[in-house]
Amino acid sequence: MFNRLFGKPKQETNALATLDKLNETLEMLEKKEKVLAKKAAAEVEKAKEFTRGKNKRAAIQCLKRKRLYEQQIEQLGNFQLRIHDQMILLEGAKATTETVDALRTGASAMKAMQKATNIDDVDKTMDEINEQTENMKQIQEALSTPIGSAADFDEDELEAELEELEGAELEEQLLQPATTAPAAAVHVPAGQETNSSKTHS
Numbered sequence: 769m770f771n772r773l774f775g776k777p778k779q780e781t782n783a784l785a786t787l788d789k790l791n792e793t794l795e796m797l798e799k800k801e802k803v804l805a806k807k808a809a810a811e812v813e814k815a816k817e818f819t820r821g822k823n824k825r826a827a828i829q830c831l832k833r834k835r836l837y838e839q840q841i842e843q844l845g846n847f848q849l850r851i852h853d854q855m856i857l858l859e860g861a862k863a864t865t866e867t868v869d870a871l872r873t874g875a876s877a878m879k880a881m882q883k884a885t886n887i888d889d890v891d892k893t894m895d896e897i898n899e900q901t902e903n904m905k906q907i908q909e910a911l912s913t914p915i916g917s918a919a920d921f922d923e924d925e926l927e928a929e930l931e932e933l934e935g936a937e938l939e940e941q942l943l944q945p946a947t948t949a950p951a952a953a954v955h956v957p958a959g960q961e962t963n964s965s966k967t968h969s
Contacts, residue, residue, distance in 0.1 A: 783862045787855060794851045801844045808837035 811834035818827035 783858060783865075787858060790851050790855050790858070794848055794855075797844050797848050797851070801841055801848075804837045804841045804844070808834045808841070811837065 811830045815827040815830035815834070818824070818830060
């Protein structure tokens with residue numbers, strides 16, 4: 769129990785510490801590579817100076833040292849590549865572990881919920897819900913049933929009476945004469961109306 773509780777955080781801490789260490793080493797190698805590159809470039813400049821001074825032997829020694837620096841630079845590049853690979857693998861393993869832990873936690877939670885929920889309890893609950901639903905339906909039907917004098921009315925007779933009313937209403941609409949629309953009033957401007965009145969006068 770305690771190993772499961774306290775082991776995972778420790779493993780995660782170790783993974784992070786390892787990644788930090790690899791990152792520090794990578795930075796150190798990059799710095800060394802820059803220093804060696806400067807030294808190699810300096811040897812080239814020295815070789816040029818010795819060549820101009822006709823000192824062939826010294827120029828060759830400079831080129832030899834330049835090649836040694838280049839070999840070290842190549843070696844450091846290989847080291848950096850290996851560290852990059854190691855970091856990628858470690859990060860992938862860390863992500864895989866976290867994913868598995870998350871899935872395991874989800875499975876445990878689901879298992880606990882299934883234990884807390886018994887199938888017999890579910891069936892019993894559904895039976896109770898169905899029973900209550902049926903009871904409510906019966907209550908609603910009882911409340912909607914007509915009582916008193918309204919319960920004695922014949923539905924067929926009521927339908928026939930309604931049809932008679934509809935027929936009479938339709939017949940009344942057909943027999944009603946069409947009404948003529950009143951003539952539209954002609955608007956006469958005030959000035960013309962005054963002139964017309966004066967003419968008739």
